Amino acid sequence: MAKKVKKGQSEFSRFLYQLSKNKMAMIGLAIIVLEIIVAIIAPWIAPYGYQEIDTTALRQAPSAAHWFGTDEIGRDIFSRVLIGTRYSLSMGILATLISAAIGIVIGAIAGFAGGWADNIIMRFLDVIQSLPGMLLVIVMSAVLGSGYFNTILALSVGSIPASARMLRANMLRQRKAEYIEAAYSINCSAPRIIFRHLVPNSISANIVQMTMGVSHVIVQAASLSFIGLGIQPPIPDWGAMLSGARAFIRKSPHMVIFPGLAIAVTVLAVNMLGDGVRDAMDPKLKK
Numbered sequence: 580m581a582k583k584v585k586k587g588q589s590e591f592s593r594f595l596y597q598l599s600k601n602k603m604a605m606i607g608l609a610i611i612v613l614e615i616i617v618a619i620i621a622p623w624i625a626p627y628g629y630q631e632i633d634t635t636a637l638r639q640a641p642s643a644a645h646w647f648g649t650d651e652i653g654r655d656i657f658s659r660v661l662i663g664t665r666y667s668l669s670m671g672i673l674a675t676l677i678s679a680a681i682g683i684v685i686g687a688i689a690g691f692a693g694g695w696a697d698n699i700i701m702r703f704l705d706v707i708q709s710l711p712g713m714l715l716v717i718v719m720s721a722v723l724g725s726g727y728f729n730t731i732l733a734l735s736v737g738s739i740p741a742s743a744r745m746l747r748a749n750m751l752r753q754r755k756a757e758y759i760e761a762a763y764s765i766n767c768s769a770p771r772i773i774f775r776h777l778v779p780n781s782i783s784a785n786i787v788q789m790t791m792g793v794s795h796v797i798v799q800a801a802s803l804s805f806i807g808l809g810i811q812p813p814i815p816d817w818g819a820m821l822s823g824a825r826a827f828i829r830k831s832p833h834m835v836i837f838p839g840l841a842i843a844v845t846v847l848a849v850n851m852l853g854d855g856v857r858d859a860m861d862p863k864l865k866k
Contacts, residue, residue: 597859604855610848618665625658629815638831648833650823656834659815660841666727666810667817668845671797674734679789681735682742683782687773689743690750690781697747704740712737716799720808730809734796742785749781756780783860791853794846801842817842 598604617624633653641648647656689700707715719733753759754777762772803809804818805825812819817838824834 594859598855601855601858603851604859607848607851607853607855610844611852614664614668614845614848617661618668621661621665625655625661627655627658629654629659629662630813631655631658638827638834640831641833647837648831650820650834651827651831656820656837659820660817660837663815663817663820663838663841666814667797667800667842670727670731670734670800670810670816671793671845671849674731674796674800675738675789675792677731677735678738678792679742679785682739683746683778683785685739686743686746687750687778690747690754691769691773691777700743701747704743707736708740713799713802716803717806717808720803725808725811727810727814730800730803733803734799737799738792738796742788745784745788746778746781749784750777753777753781787853787857787860790856791850794849794853797842797845797849 631654633649633655635653636645636649637653638651639645639649639653645655645657647660650656650659685700685704689697710718715737716733719736720730723729723733759772759776762776767775800809800816801818801821804816805822807822810816810819812823820838821835821842824831824838828835
């Protein structure tokens with residue numbers, strides 16, 4: 580049972596206390612932590628190499644030798660799903676962190692500067708947001724080319740405007756607070772006011788957005804790989820595995836089921852954790 584947070588403890592302690600009371604969020608966190616561990620140790624626990632081919636077991640159904648069966652050229656699907664965890668999960672996390680970092684900087688500048696600088700930045704973000712999210716990711720991926728790092732960059736672009744807008748909106752509410760006026764009165768520099776005072780007090784909504792955004796990016800990454808613009812074979816990204824299996828979905832459904840389940844479980848776990856983080860950071864729930 581979680582310990583009650585005592586008066587005077589930090590906001591982070593209060594956040595952890597509220598989060599620990601949410602059982603679904605804890606389940607989601609446990610699944611994500613387990614997947615991170617699997618991603619790290621996958622090369623050592625996978626029973627076969629992800630490129631290892633067994634020509635005597637083409638599209639074999641799940642068995643004792645191959646727990647998730649084999650694909651169209653005899654590769655072990657269980658091993659490929661394990662190895663694929665490090666690619667799919669890392670792309671979701673890294674792309675979200677990159678987009679959030681850039682968005683926070685842009686939003687902080689717009690929210691603090693105001694005036695014509697704010698208008699120019701917001702209109703530029705309007706142009707980016709005018710494009711459908713997936714279409715923008717596809718265009719960026721086509722321009723940058725396929726591959727792991729290029730895919731991460733392509734995935735990060737679409738989420739920048741939302742992150743910047745959210746921080747800007749919260750900063751506009753904080754700009755006239757008394758502690759900001761006090762910072763001005765002692766001649767604090769603009770960067771110090773922005774990153775020492777305004778951003779820390781305005782970023783809570785962005786943290787929730789980042790948590791929820793990881794699942795969205797994972798689905799986008801799988802979609803890119805599915806249409807051939809993301810990570811390329813033989814690297815076992817879950818989306819690429821689904822793309823290779825679509826021609827055999829009726830005769831060998833196991834080739835689609837297990838990579839699809841990996842995506843579904845990961846997205847569900849991230850959403851469960853995201854809901855918990857949102858609730859834990861809601862001031863109305865703090866006691």
